[in-house]
Amino acid sequence: xxxxxxxxxxxDDFSRSVKTIFAFLPLVIGQLxxxxxxxxxxxxxxxxxxxxxxxxxxxSSIALVSQIYNMPGDISSYLLTWIILCLPLVYxxxxxxxxxxHIVFTTYYACVSGYFYGISHDxxxxxxxxxxxxxxxxxxxxxxxxxxxxxxxxxxxIPLSVIILMGTFVNNNDTYGYLMYxxxxxxxxxxxxxxRVNKQKxxxxxxxxxxxxxxxxxxxxxxxxxxWKDLLNDISDFNSQELYMSLILFFTSLGLLVYSYINKWLVxxxxxxxxxxxxxxxxxxxxxxxxxxTILINLLVLMLGVMAMKIGSEKLHLGxxxxxxLIITILIACRFFDTNISFVFRGLLFVGLGVGFFFANYAxxxx
Amino acid sequence: MKTIHLFILFLILxxxxxxxPTKMILNQENILETGIxxxxxxxxxxxxxxxxxxxxxxxYEARSFKTxxxxxxxxxxxxxxLKKDSLGYAAVDQVSxxxxxxxxxxxxxxxxxWYRNYTDELQIEFPFNRFYMEETKAYDAxxxxxxxQRDSLPNNTHALVYVKEGEAxxxxxxxDDISIKDYVEKEN
Numbered sequence: 001x002x003x004x005x006x007x008x009x010x011x012d013d014f015s016r017s018v019k020t021i022f023a024f025l026p027l028v029i030g031q032l033x034x035x036x037x038x039x040x041x042x043x044x045x046x047x048x049x050x051x052x053x054x055x056x057x058x059x060s061s062i063a064l065v066s067q068i069y070n071m072p073g074d075i076s077s078y079l080l081t082w083i084i085l086c087l088p089l090v091y092x093x094x095x096x097x098x099x100x101x102h103i104v105f106t107t108y109y110a111c112v113s114g115y116f117y118g119i120s121h122d123x124x125x126x127x128x129x130x131x132x133x134x135x136x137x138x139x140x141x142x143x144x145x146x147x148x149x150x151x152x153x154x155x156x157x158i159p160l161s162v163i164i165l166m167g168t169f170v171n172n173n174d175t176y177g178y179l180m181y182x183x184x185x186x187x188x189x190x191x192x193x194x195x196r197v198n199k200q201k202x203x204x205x206x207x208x209x210x211x212x213x214x215x216x217x218x219x220x221x222x223x224x225x226x227x228w229k230d231l232l233n234d235i236s237d238f239n240s241q242e243l244y245m246s247l248i249l250f251f252t253s254l255g256l257l258v259y260s261y262i263n264k265w266l267v268x269x270x271x272x273x274x275x276x277x278x279x280x281x282x283x284x285x286x287x288x289x290x291x292x293x294t295i296l297i298n299l300l301v302l303m304l305g306v307m308a309m310k311i312g313s314e315k316l317h318l319g320x321x322x323x324x325x326l327i328i329t330i331l332i333a334c335r336f337f338d339t340n341i342s343f344v345f346r347g348l349l350f351v352g353l354g355v356g357f358f359f360a361n362y363a364x365x366x367x
Numbered sequence: 368m369k370t371i372h373l374f375i376l377f378l379i380l381x382x383x384x385x386x387x388p389t390k391m392i393l394n395q396e397n398i399l400e401t402g403i404x405x406x407x408x409x410x411x412x413x414x415x416x417x418x419x420x421x422x423x424x425x426x427y428e429a430r431s432f433k434t435x436x437x438x439x440x441x442x443x444x445x446x447x448x449l450k451k452d453s454l455g456y457a458a459v460d461q462v463s464x465x466x467x468x469x470x471x472x473x474x475x476x477x478x479x480x481w482y483r484n485y486t487d488e489l490q491i492e493f494p495f496n497r498f499y500m501e502e503t504k505a506y507d508a509x510x511x512x513x514x515x516q517r518d519s520l521p522n523n524t525h526a527l528v529y530v531k532e533g534e535a536x537x538x539x540x541x542x543d544d545i546s547i548k549d550y551v552e553k554e555n
Contacts, residue, residue, distance in 0.1 A: 023388065024385075027384060027388075028385075031381045031384070031385075034377065034381075035374065035377060035378070035381070038370065038373055038374050039374055041370060054384075061384075061388050062388055062391070063420075065391050065392055066419060067499040068499075069395040069536060070422075070495060070498050070499055070537040070538075071391070071395070071497075072495065072497045075416065081387060085383060085387060086384075088380045089380065092376060092377050
């Protein structure tokens, strides 16, 4: 990159053939180093660093050629070519850094082609292919380098990437998009609960944290009556990409839940693991009756709040206990926007909640 | 996996990595060598690309075409047939959704941008609207051309484009008969 910057200043003075040589130079150097490190069986650091060098050399070489010949080509097809040309390196060099780069650039590619293309955005199906392509390597990492920090980074990167990109798979039916997100968070929560992943510390388990927070966020949003009224107006098309995606997500989550049951992983009843099923039921009730769905969602959130408090007190975890209290507080605060209640009552209720927070924490500290 | 197998797989990958830019170069060189040259009157403006650097976007005068056909989808592939006007600059002769059977007319594969109902004009996006320049010169180029247009002299800024079988390569941008790169240096 540094060489490119230095050369760039005198770039216009070079002839086309000299420019072309400079475009290929880093690529060939990177390839020679990697060829050497494979033949001489060099160590991990050697392979990781030369892999990263070649990754950027491939990108810069294509970029320079398109610059030399003034080829416009949209940025998404450029990124796609680059990512595909470097994907095999992940497996050939068994490189963790390249796996991270692959996920980051794949996410960037899908954002560009899915979100930033103005009105007529395309669904970036290639994103799914590229993400699935790196999963076998991720599986190896989970199996053999379970505790390494790169594995925990990927444990966060993959769910984050999918959460960011899920929106590009929503075309016109925004309401189904909503269902898709709830199902996705349900899936992540259940992945996070798989014993092998769940054995990690909470901060290394991106699936569980994101699934947990995401589920609550989506449920709080749908606890408003306007959401279900909009739903009644919106839903008309049963033959849509969004519905099919929702079905795939639903059955994947259900499959995982059944698999967990067969393997006797579901030792205690945790309502969070079943939210996606309950929400789907409420969603389809909401298509006919907005009132019932609003009440059911509010009850569900309340139960989840209580559940989180229960988990917190059982595990003696102050964070989870307070999170449960917070869920209930947010729920009550949101209901105040919906209904007209006198300020005296509101004040008393919030003072009551504060006292509740205090005593719950106090009781826990004593234990 | 044995080292030698790993190495052979890497060799195949390395060849593929070399093949892509090489193919791009050969394709462009072929058009530059055997294509027909057109001069497109233009105005440049200066934006940048995060990976490929500074460039000037070229706004061609021949970017719209009057037609009664009003059904064009955004980003739809179109075939733009070219002619030369009395001063030798490129002009659009015909726009079609399919390739037409002409022996004597050159065409460029482009994209439809939008259709203006009140002027009956189709806006065309040509695939050669970027001209890359060295970091410090792109903005100067835009200013130079703007100043040049303030003069009473007629606009003679044009792009040299080689065209062959639907594909096009932008070779240079010319102001007052010299390359825009030299023009910017001369002005500074």
